[in-house]
Amino acid sequence: MKNMIKFILKKTIRMVSLLIALCIISFLLISYSPIDPIQAYVGADMMRVGPEQRDKIAEYWGLDQSPLEQFVQWGSRVLQGDLGTSMIYRRPVADIISEKFLNSIILMSLAWLLSGIIGFIIGSIAAMKKDTWIDRTIKWYCYTLASTPTFWIGLLFLMIFAAWLDWFPIGLGVPAGVIAEDVTIGDRIKHLILPTLTLSMIGIANIALHTRQKLIDILSSDYVLFAKARGEKGFVLFWRHGLRNVALPAITLQFAAFSELFGGAVIAETVFSYPGLGQATVEAGLRGDVPLLLGIVIFSAIFVFIGNLVADLIYRLVDPRIREGKFL
Amino acid sequence: MLEVNHLSISFLQYEKGLKQQQLKVIKDLSVSVHSGEILAVVGSSGSGKSLLAHAILGILPTNATTEGTIYFDGVKLTPEKKEEFRGKEISFVPQSVNFLDPLMRVGTQVRNAARGASTSAQRKAFERLRLAKDVEQKFPFQLSGGMARRVLASTAMVSGAKLIIADEPTPGMDPTVIKEALKYFRELADSGCTVLMITHDIGAALEIADKIAVFYAGTTVESAMVNDFSGDGRLLRHPYSKALWRALPQNDFLPIPGSQPLPYANLPGCLFEPRCAFATTECRQDEPKPREIRNGIVRCIHAT
Amino acid sequence: MNFLRIMTQKKSLIPKLNLRQRTLIAMIVSAIILLSVIFAGILLGDERIATNLENRNLAPSLDHPFGTDWLGRDMFTRTMKGLTLSIAVGLIAAAASSLIAVVLGILAATAGKIIDSIISWLVDLFLSVPHLVTLILIAFALGGGMKGVIIGLALTHWPSLCRVIRAEVMQLRSTEYVQISRKLGKKRWWIVTKHMIPHLIPQFFVGLILLFPHAILHEAAITFVGMGLSPHHPAIGIILSESMRYLSTGMWWLAFFPGLCLLIVVRSFDIIGENLRMLIDPHRAHE
Numbered sequence: 002m003k004n005m006i007k008f009i010l011k012k013t014i015r016m017v018s019l020l021i022a023l024c025i026i027s028f029l030l031i032s033y034s035p036i037d038p039i040q041a042y043v044g045a046d047m048m049r050v051g052p053e054q055r056d057k058i059a060e061y062w063g064l065d066q067s068p069l070e071q072f073v074q075w076g077s078r079v080l081q082g083d084l085g086t087s088m089i090y091r092r093p094v095a096d097i098i099s100e101k102f103l104n105s106i107i108l109m110s111l112a113w114l115l116s117g118i119i120g121f122i123i124g125s126i127a128a129m130k131k132d133t134w135i136d137r138t139i140k141w142y143c144y145t146l147a148s149t150p151t152f153w154i155g156l157l158f159l160m161i162f163a164a165w166l167d168w169f170p171i172g173l174g175v176p177a178g179v180i181a182e183d184v185t186i187g188d189r190i191k192h193l194i195l196p197t198l199t200l201s202m203i204g205i206a207n208i209a210l211h212t213r214q215k216l217i218d219i220l221s222s223d224y225v226l227f228a229k230a231r232g233e234k235g236f237v238l239f240w241r242h243g244l245r246n247v248a249l250p251a252i253t254l255q256f257a258a259f260s261e262l263f264g265g266a267v268i269a270e271t272v273f274s275y276p277g278l279g280q281a282t283v284e285a286g287l288r289g290d291v292p293l294l295l296g297i298v299i300f301s302a303i304f305v306f307i308g309n310l311v312a313d314l315i316y317r318l319v320d321p322r323i324r325e326g327k328f329l
Numbered sequence: 330m331l332e333v334n335h336l337s338i339s340f341l342q343y344e345k346g347l348k349q350q351q352l353k354v355i356k357d358l359s360v361s362v363h364s365g366e367i368l369a370v371v372g373s374s375g376s377g378k379s380l381l382a383h384a385i386l387g388i389l390p391t392n393a394t395t396e397g398t399i400y401f402d403g404v405k406l407t408p409e410k411k412e413e414f415r416g417k418e419i420s421f422v423p424q425s426v427n428f429l430d431p432l433m434r435v436g437t438q439v440r441n442a443a444r445g446a447s448t449s450a451q452r453k454a455f456e457r458l459r460l461a462k463d464v465e466q467k468f469p470f471q472l473s474g475g476m477a478r479r480v481l482a483s484t485a486m487v488s489g490a491k492l493i494i495a496d497e498p499t500p501g502m503d504p505t506v507i508k509e510a511l512k513y514f515r516e517l518a519d520s521g522c523t524v525l526m527i528t529h530d531i532g533a534a535l536e537i538a539d540k541i542a543v544f545y546a547g548t549t550v551e552s553a554m555v556n557d558f559s560g561d562g563r564l565l566r567h568p569y570s571k572a573l574w575r576a577l578p579q580n581d582f583l584p585i586p587g588s589q590p591l592p593y594a595n596l597p598g599c600l601f602e603p604r605c606a607f608a609t610t611e612c613r614q615d616e617p618k619p620r621e622i623r624n625g626i627v628r629c630i631h632a633t
Numbered sequence: 634m635n636f637l638r639i640m641t642q643k644k645s646l647i648p649k650l651n652l653r654q655r656t657l658i659a660m661i662v663s664a665i666i667l668l669s670v671i672f673a674g675i676l677l678g679d680e681r682i683a684t685n686l687e688n689r690n691l692a693p694s695l696d697h698p699f700g701t702d703w704l705g706r707d708m709f710t711r712t713m714k715g716l717t718l719s720i721a722v723g724l725i726a727a728a729a730s731s732l733i734a735v736v737l738g739i740l741a742a743t744a745g746k747i748i749d750s751i752i753s754w755l756v757d758l759f760l761s762v763p764h765l766v767t768l769i770l771i772a773f774a775l776g777g778g779m780k781g782v783i784i785g786l787a788l789t790h791w792p793s794l795c796r797v798i799r800a801e802v803m804q805l806r807s808t809e810y811v812q813i814s815r816k817l818g819k820k821r822w823w824i825v826t827k828h829m830i831p832h833l834i835p836q837f838f839v840g841l842i843l844l845f846p847h848a849i850l851h852e853a854a855i856t857f858v859g860m861g862l863s864p865h866h867p868a869i870g871i872i873l874s875e876s877m878r879y880l881s882t883g884m885w886w887l888a889f890f891p892g893l894c895l896l897i898v899v900r901s902f903d904i905i906g907e908n909l910r911m912l913i914d915p916h917r918a919h920e
């Protein structure tokens with residue numbers, strides 16, 4: 002237990018150092034951006050804004066100060082947990098992020114589970130049937146999937162299932178023009194299916210190929226050789242020795258893939274106009290919402306960090322070599 | 330009984346640029362053991378002892394090709410037969426601790442090898458090899474080398490097989506436990522099993538074995554009766570066996586100069602020729618064929 | 634390995650193509666595909682992508698294999714030009730990225746513990762945020778456009794290759810001949826140029842080629858969401874994001890062919906890279 006706490010502490014300190022650097026670099030980058038944040042705030046009414054009003058807005062957002070002063074102000078507020086106010090939504094960044102993330106988390110966790118399960122199963126099948134046509138097909142499919150642009154998969158799904166077969170709506174998290182209270186769960190599910198499928202497609206190839214390779218290594222390991230020598234074979238062999246040894250790395254990998262998951266969500270949400278954090282990222286970037294963009298950068302880093310941390314912890318908790326090794 | 334005839338094993342390998350190569354590591358190897366007998370296989374490291382064991386069991390890597398025939402109890406061991414016999418008719422004690430599943434408790438692994446009342450059989454075997462009761466709950470990484478070997482040996486004890494192949498079952502164990510394990514193999518043989526024991530420990534082999542096969546560079550250079558290994562080794566037929574015998578601490582303790590040949594193909598004649606004290610020019614010409622001399626088999630043109 | 638009989642198998646005895654031949658053929662076919670795309674992109678005239686309202690919204694035909702769009706532009710020409718642009722952007726970005734990777738990888742392995750941990754911290758820093766978010770951030774900082782994409786790609790794709798190079802150099806350093814050279818008092822630089830660089834060059838090229846697919850896919854993605862190349866460029870990301878607006882009209886060819894071609898290009902790079910790696914490091918092919 003003591004080791005565990007020490008481990009988490011060490012990881013967290015590294016994370017904090019990374020986060021601080023990240024804040025400084027992001028802020029520096031953004032402060033040199035030629036994109037005018039005032040325009041982002043004012044939006045389409047830019048023509049009607051006179052120089053005085055401009056100055057007022059700049060003063061209000063602190064844009065008249067030097068980048069360093071701005072950074073100190075922003076930084077000290079971030080330390081107090083205040084990420085500032087979004088320029089396009091005109092509400093606190095923290096609120097926007099948590100609201101959007103709630104939408105995204107459904108999408109992401111479903112896709113994450115789906116890709117993990119499908120990837121693990123087809124990867125295992127490929128390894129068990131190594132060098133047969135089944136294996137070759139799965140391998141070919143995964144390599145092709147890994148080379149396929151995510152947004153194109155999304156577009157194909159839209160073309161086939163929404164435009165052509167008319168099974169699903171063409172986008173949006175909820176039907177357009179319906180008040181929030183009237184949105185049924187059925188509607189939500191309907192709008193979730195295609196983005197979820199698209200997003201899960203990204204993860205499948207990675208986890209499947211990894212599982213396949215790992216399981217092949219395991220199947221040619223000495224202990225599987227010995228299990229075979231004891232007469233174990235086929236599914237029993239996989240169940241007793243393969244699954245046990247391959248599940249842990251696969252789960253770990255899946256947690257370590259939070260980064261790709263988030264990136265994929267950006268794309269999938271854009272294609273399907275799904276009102277999640279990914280779409281908010283794109284909007285913040287496109288429309289110059291500096292506080293929101295910075296907030297999302299920080300948030301995504303924490304998200305990725307948690308995934309990696311959980312991956313490490315699972316290893317420590319589950320693997321007896323680490324778990325019980327300490328007490329010997 | 331077990332009969333291995335003219336076994337050859339080669340590995341398909343790829344070099345830089347993906348050029349294919351066949352590496353022949355075992356060539357024209359023959360051994361035989363009757364039921365009720367123990368055959369000890371001795372020979373230096375890399376002479377192909379483990380590969381023979383794996384070939385009998387049919388657990389060679391997929392890039393290996395084998396030639397030759399293996400018969401067990403009159404049945405030709407095809408890949409299908411091997412798969413059917415593994416764990417039932419044939420039991421295997423592997424060479425290293427890596428052969429235990431790192432994530433499975435060792436007691437379970439032994440029980441998986443047993444037929445019938447597995448838990449009691451496992452406990453009995455552990456007791457006999459002086460493994461404490463809580464060992465069954467441990468993972469392989471928690472065992473010492475000697476304990477792990479005892480666990481491996483117990484898999485053979487619980488299997489109830491008719492052919493036991495043990496690949497160096499004793500290193501790392503205490504002398505008393507070694508005695509116990511060896512005694513157990515002897516009992517198995519006496520009850521009608523066929524035992525093939527691979528070992529570095531000629532002393533141990535002499536204690537329990539009936540016959541000894543000496544391996545060198547992927548082939549059998551001599552098959553002899555245990556009694557031939559005695560005195561100054563004059564009963565032995567092959568210069569390598571003699572040298573091996575004399576290299577033992579209790580004898581002259583003379584190491585054999587040189588080392589096992591590496592590029593097999595470059596030696597047209599006898600494989601031992603570069604290190605042989607009795608070599609003549611003829612030895613370099615053709616590979617010596619196995620000959621039967623004084624109830625043993627030897628691969629040396631000058632053997633008498 | 635103790636004694637090994639080496640017996641090169643006669644090729645004529647094997648009815649099937651062996652691994653080496655299959656590998657070479659896959660690489661050649663992929664290279665031909667890529668070269669034809671590039672030539673098509675360069676040679677096809679601009680007049681085919683000029684607005685031509687008479688030929689609007691045509692489904693694929695012999696004249697327009699990929700159909701035409703709402704301005705009557707030939708989609709085949711647009712796709713080829715877009716792919717050529719993507720390959721060019723990917724090439725520049727991947728080259729810059731692998732250069733960073735090599736320099737940092739060698740530094741990490743040779744310049745002492747402190748530098749090594751700084752570089753490993755940098756690697757962590759660049760992996761701590763999803764690539765796409767970093768790309769958006771950098772594109773935003775540089776005001777969008779080609780420059781933003783290339784710099785963003787170059788800055789985000791080096792960490793994995795950097796780790797490979799570092800490990801490779803570490804291993805080379807411990808090999809015998811490098812150790813001997815060092816004992817003989819050779820200068821560090823001499824060892825690096827004489828012993829390390831020749832071993833690293835193949836690794837570098839394989840890494841470079843395998844970076845392409847990622848770079849191109851990320852370029853297309855960031856352009857697709859609107860933070861990348863500007864709409865004036867004939868980029869694949871632009872073509873696909875435009876096609877979104879016409880999805881419900883049933884003009885499937887607008888999105889289908891460009892995306893498929895992008896897939897083929899990316900896959901071709903992947904095949905070349907993977908097979909090249911197998912040729913260099915056949916250990917992976919043993920089973």
Ligand SMILES: Nc1ncnc2c1ncn2[C@@H]1O[C@H](COP(=O)(O)OP(=O)(O)OP(=O)(O)O)[C@@H](O)[C@H]1O
Nearest residue numbers: 340354373374375376377378379380390634635636
């Ligand atoms: N998978 C393989 N591919 C190529 N060569 C192999 C392979 N497995 C074993 N060999 C070679 O076959 C030869 C015999 O190996 P084997 O393991 O049978 O030796 P051994 O007699 O059991 O040695 P030890 O006493 O050290 O266990 C060695 O030279 C080894 O290098």
Ligand code: SF4
Nearest residue numbers: 599602605612629630
């Ligand atoms: S054949 Fe010749 S070289 Fe070989 S062991 Fe006999 S005497 Fe020695």
Ligand SMILES: [Mg+2]
Nearest residue numbers: 378379380424
């Ligand atoms: Mg061995």
